[in-house]
Amino acid sequence: QLQLQESGPGLVKPSETLSLTCTVSGGSISYSSYFWDWTRQPPGKGLEWIGSIYYSGRTYYSPSLKSRVTISIDTSKNQFSLKVNSVTAADTAVYYCASRIVGATTDWGQGTLVTVSS
């Protein structure tokens, strides 16, 4: 079982860039069976898949966020990261990183709340 931990600022100003990092332990981020996902959940609302990355660097993004999102991977640090540009209050959410084997997301981070406010 993998352990994942999100880290990054809990408060971001409107129009700025949200940046989060997920550190993976208990296994290699380069393991070929895994994809690495970001999912978010606005307060009191449902889950939204943001996107994912494979160890090769291939990325997949939700069409609704694709223009503002970048996911990257650092295999030397066993980490992957999320950037969301030009944030607004609508980007306020708990952000989760997770590991996925094809369609099954088996291990999740505890989640980190990011608030967009001036």
Next chain:
Amino acid sequence: QSALTQPASVSGSPGQSITISCTGTSSDVGGYNYVSWYQQHPGKAPKLMIYDVGNRPSGVSYRFSGSKSGNTASLTISGLQAEDEAEYYCRSYTSADTYVFGTGTKVTVL
């Protein structure tokens, strides 16, 4: 891509069976067998309950089962227990090589 459609709430008495539906299109639920279900208790991360339509991960109770017919997937909880009270989300792979979640269903044990 639009969120998959789930009922907002489902309730049942202890010991009963309930079924949660998840309706999509032929471009997601109907087109692929990559439907998964997640249980989420308040303030907690989601937990995988079913993957690939009807497969149960190790450690998940046999009381949870999944199926699919056409563009609608279903999660059935049999022998409902108090600990099953939570929010449940379906998720499907899509033809755009992305994933989409359902709107979520709150399960209440009466």
